[in-house]
Amino acid sequence: MTTAEPLVEVVGLAKKYRTRTVVRDVTLRLMPGEIVGLVGANGGGKTTTLRILAGLLRPDLGSGAVLGDDIRASATARRARIGYMPQRLSLYPELTVAENLRFRADAHGLPDARGQVEAAALRWGLAPVLTTRFERLSGGWGRRVQFAATLLHAPPLLLLDEPTAGLDVVTRTDIWRWLVELATRGHGIVIATHDLAEAERCPTILHYRDGVVEGPITPKVLIDKSGARTLEAAVAALATAAPQ
Known part of the structure; x- marks a missing residue:
């Protein structure tokens, strides 16, 4: 029996546009069959993270691999094995x-x-x-x-940016059912979503706040940390809390 290799294994990824650091210290290990959610306010770096993993942006800092390829090397080969769904229909x-x-x-x-x-x-x-x-x-x-x-x-790796945005409840339910089925078949999934009720379905999340990334952690850990009852309330509370 062979041990499965990580689909994504990156440490300390960061990206800067001119003088503004959009995202820093993204660390993630994604195995086949896992779903990871990216949550946080608009402009927090979720889309930038997906674009780096998809090979559309090169990180300024950090290291690691996606589908066995160096994250900082040319992504031509690995793009054919990635399913990247941008927020804007394309x-x-x-x-x-x-x-x-x-x-x-x-x-x-x-x-x-x-x-x-x-x-x-x-x-x-x-x-x-x-x-x-x-x-x-x-x-x-x-x-x-x-x-x-x-x-x-x-593709073995799915990178989905707001795949259920603006959808009716039936279609949202269908897509999440399909995502769970795909994970069961061994696909790895990273999903950025503003729907935090949906994000609670993810076993693991990364929490983005002012370009800083916390996690991977479970939704429950973030909820307990904030003292809230739901992930939506937790993210809102932490977004307005004074920096520690």
Whole structure:
């Protein structure tokens, strides 16, 4: 039996834009099957962290590896094994859902692109909108399609930035059910979310406050530290507390 290798193992990551340090001291070890939530106020560094892990930004400080590749080296190879879903929808507005998914399948070099699209439509419930141009979708359908496109090549590592933002309760429930299923199958998931009720579902979180990162810790530890009853109340209380 072989021991699983970490999908992410980084220490002390930091990123600065000009004179402003956006995030500092990000330390994370993510194993296959784990879900980690990134929580905190807007501008705290959650998206920057995801972009560093995705290989879209290079850290100024820190070390480690993502999918076995040095975090500070070129990320061309590892990007093909990462499913990165940005907060802003990024599919082609003038193409239909099916055309977008087929384009994504071709870009990843997947065999039988047509079959891949049909399988994705069945798996993620996209049949009602397959022939609809992406720009004509509602926000909820658009985010569901973006989620499906992100998962099309079955990446071992998922980096999701607000995947349930603006969604109705049914679709949010569907996506979280899918995330748990994906983790059960061995995918590693890092998810940034403003929905702190949802973030309480994550076994482990990183808490961002003024660019400083606390964790990994459990939601319960952060709740107990603040004296609050929920993660949402804990993050709000800590955001307004005087620095120690």
